[in-house]
Amino acid sequence: xxxxxxxxxxxxxxxxxxxxxxxxxxxxxxxxxxxxxxxxxxxxxxxxxxxxxxxxxxxxxxxxxxxxxxxxxxxxxxxxxxxxxxxxxxxxxxxxxxxxxxxxxxxxxxxxxxxxxxxxxxxxxxxxxxxxxxxxxxxxxxxxxxxxxxxxxxxxxxxxxxxxxxxxxxxxxxxxxxxxxxxxxxxxxxxxxxxxxxxxxxxxxxxxxxxxxxxxxxxxxxxxxxxxxxxxxxx
Amino acid sequence: xxxxxxxxxxxxxxxxxxxxxxxxxxxxxxxxxxxxxxxxxxxxxxxxxxxxxxxxxxxxxxxxxxxxxxxxxxxxxxxxxxxxxxxxxxxxxxxxxxxxxxxxxxxxxxxxxxxxxxxxxxxxxxxxxxxxxxxxxxxxxxxxxxxxxxxxxxxxxxxxxxxxxxxxxxxx
Numbered sequence: 364x365x366x367x368x369x370x371x372x373x374x375x376x377x378x379x380x381x382x383x384x385x386x387x388x389x390x391x392x393x394x395x396x397x398x399x400x401x402x403x404x405x406x407x408x409x410x411x412x413x414x415x416x417x418x419x420x421x422x423x424x425x426x427x428x429x430x431x432x433x434x435x436x437x438x439x440x441x442x443x444x445x446x447x448x449x450x451x452x453x454x455x456x457x458x459x460x461x462x463x464x465x466x467x468x469x470x471x472x473x474x475x476x477x478x479x480x481x482x483x484x485x486x487x488x489x490x491x492x493x494x495x496x497x498x499x500x501x502x503x504x505x506x507x508x509x510x511x512x513x514x515x516x517x518x519x520x521x522x523x524x525x526x527x528x529x530x531x532x533x534x535x536x537x538x539x540x541x542x543x544x545x546x547x548x549x550x551x552x553x554x555x556x557x558x559x560x561x562x563x564x565x566x567x568x569x570x571x572x573x574x575x576x577x578x579x580x581x582x583x584x585x586x587x588x589x590x591x592x593x594x595x596x597x598x
Numbered sequence: 599x600x601x602x603x604x605x606x607x608x609x610x611x612x613x614x615x616x617x618x619x620x621x622x623x624x625x626x627x628x629x630x631x632x633x634x635x636x637x638x639x640x641x642x643x644x645x646x647x648x649x650x651x652x653x654x655x656x657x658x659x660x661x662x663x664x665x666x667x668x669x670x671x672x673x674x675x676x677x678x679x680x681x682x683x684x685x686x687x688x689x690x691x692x693x694x695x696x697x698x699x700x701x702x703x704x705x706x707x708x709x710x711x712x713x714x715x716x717x718x719x720x721x722x723x724x725x726x727x728x729x730x731x732x733x734x735x736x737x738x739x740x741x742x743x744x745x746x747x748x749x750x751x752x753x754x755x756x757x758x759x760x761x762x763x764x765x766x767x768x769x770x
Contacts, residue, residue: 471612
């Protein structure tokens with residue numbers, strides 16, 4: 364056992380549990396203070412995934428569920444790096460991806476939004492970072508969609524991500540937004556972030572990776588808790 | 599560098615994170631079988647529900663289980679069981695770092711902007727639990743929220759987000 368050596372969640376940028384504007388937090392946010400515990404091997408380890416967990420088309424959401432043609436919508440390529448808080452790359456770490464289609468419809472059966480499904484787009488994928496912590500995947504730009512949080516509520520365009528990093532303290536589930544989206548000023552999920560955290564979730568349009576006659580490029584870096592020197596063991 | 603902020607897993611994670619459990623046409627990364635349930639007498643069922651502040655079971659939570667002793671990981675959503683249960687097939691772990699046997703539990707759901715960490719301990723480990731540094735960091739009247747209940751089926755571990763029985767969550 365030892366005292367925490369991994370930085371805790373940075374509350375200057377991380378959202379609180381309770382954000383009343385986002386109504387479902389009201390009955391689901393813990394009300395008691397979190398108990399700080401010493402770190403043990405339980406916290407300094409976590410699941411390790413590798414190339415065997417990623418299929419050949421998992422990084423290309425425009426192709427990984429094609430049935431009878433190309434998915435509809437604006438093709439994009441998203442790239443960036445996964446880093447720790449000291450700026451060191453997090454190599455060979457898994458990123459899981461899920462999103463709505465171009466019409467703002469999720470494949471999920473609970474999604475009742477009256478917008479078309481796309482038979483050629485499931486909207487989920489996975490990618491591993493390389494030795495320098497870089498990743499890249501292809502997808503369709505997700506559409507905005509309505510939700511029932513309040514009257515005329517719409518979620519901005521966003522892509523969901525799940526990352527593991529080296530241990531369970533570095534676990535991250537988040538959403539990436541797009542620059543210039545007018546809905547960001549009206550979205551209680553995005554606005555739940557402290558002001559310093561908001562720009563950290565907006566990707567950057569990137570002409571350098573935009574592929575001529577093919578796909579618009581966006582760049583987005585993930586910064587996980589901790590430092591690369593954090594001791595951890597692999598499975 | 600500033601940490602990338604967390605955002606909610608939302609209501610539609612299933613086809614991305616637990617596709618096979620929810621019958622989507624995509625291979626799951628992991629499921630709820632940390633071990634084969636038929637592996638032998640050591641295989642146990644861990645199950646439970648997540649309750650919101652009105653005592654309603656949550657049908658769109660995602661539970662992850664980390665067994666550091668055996669380096670096994672599982673994941674299950676509460677949206678496929680008619681009673682909104684999560685279920686894991688695993689073994690009761692041994693001790694790590696001199697702590698009482700436990701499993702690390704990570705809770706995600708719509709309405710949670712950032713995930714919650716807790717631990718599942720075992721009721722028969724009376725002595726080890728009494729000496730456990732994490733349990734001892736918890737106010738005594740709340741320790742019971744971290745201890746599963748032995749049942750004929752295995753171990754039941756209900757998670758309460760709020761209320762008198764609110765589960766202890768950790769800053770780790």
